[in-house]
Amino acid sequence: MCRLIHKLLRFIALGPKWLHVYLSSPKASLEQCILLAEQQSFRAIVVTCDHPHKRVQLIHRSAFDQAIERKQDKTLTEMSYTPNTNVATLNVNKRLDDHTPNEKLTWKEFQWLRTLTKLPIVCKGILSVDDAKLALEYGADGIVVSNHGGRQVDSELSAIGCLK
Structure with missing residues (x-):
């Protein structure tokens, strides 16, 4: 990171x-x-x-089905710093859960x-x-x-x- x-x-x-x-x-x-x-x-x-x-589950985002077709397996941080990268190149289903914050923080x-x-x-x-x-x-x-x-x-x- x-x-x-x-x-x-x-x-x-x-x-x-x-x-x-x-x-x-x-x-x-x-x-x-x-x-x-x-x-x-x-x-x-x-x-x-x-x-x-x-996060909003993919099932609730049917309008974005085409945009979410993944071509590469990038993390959110990699996507943030990679020019010309967008949702279409991010493996949303697999990687976004890895970045879900802890709900038990104090x-x-x-x-x-x-x-x-x-x-x-x-x-x-x-x-x-x-x-x-x-x-x-x-x-x-x-x-x-x-x-x-x-x-x-x-x-x-x-x-x-x-x-x-």
Whole structure:
């Protein structure tokens, strides 16, 4: 996962770099990524702190059947950094489940992440004042109000609706 940061750096324009991570990634990988981000002068770590929904199942995406015909077996991270790659070249069925976040995360994992770095940590996925307070209590330096969007969260509160 982190070995791709070196490749990604070629494509980053001048300006601040933030590393986005999921706490469900293997701890050794997260440690390596954060160390590398610090070495490469990244300015912050953005952590998706919630991920309440599983992905939309392929059976619900019948309109995309043609686009999902797979020609290669690429992971999500490989697709992100490979020019001219799209859903048609991603083995969605096989690989996406490998990247589904852990539904049993607690604030303890967030505290553990806080011990790894002095970089500011931004907690993404906040939809309530109570969660915002918890994020700050457990070491967040900032928050992003977000419900992740997409069709799988149609019944969720809108992020802008939470900013009352």
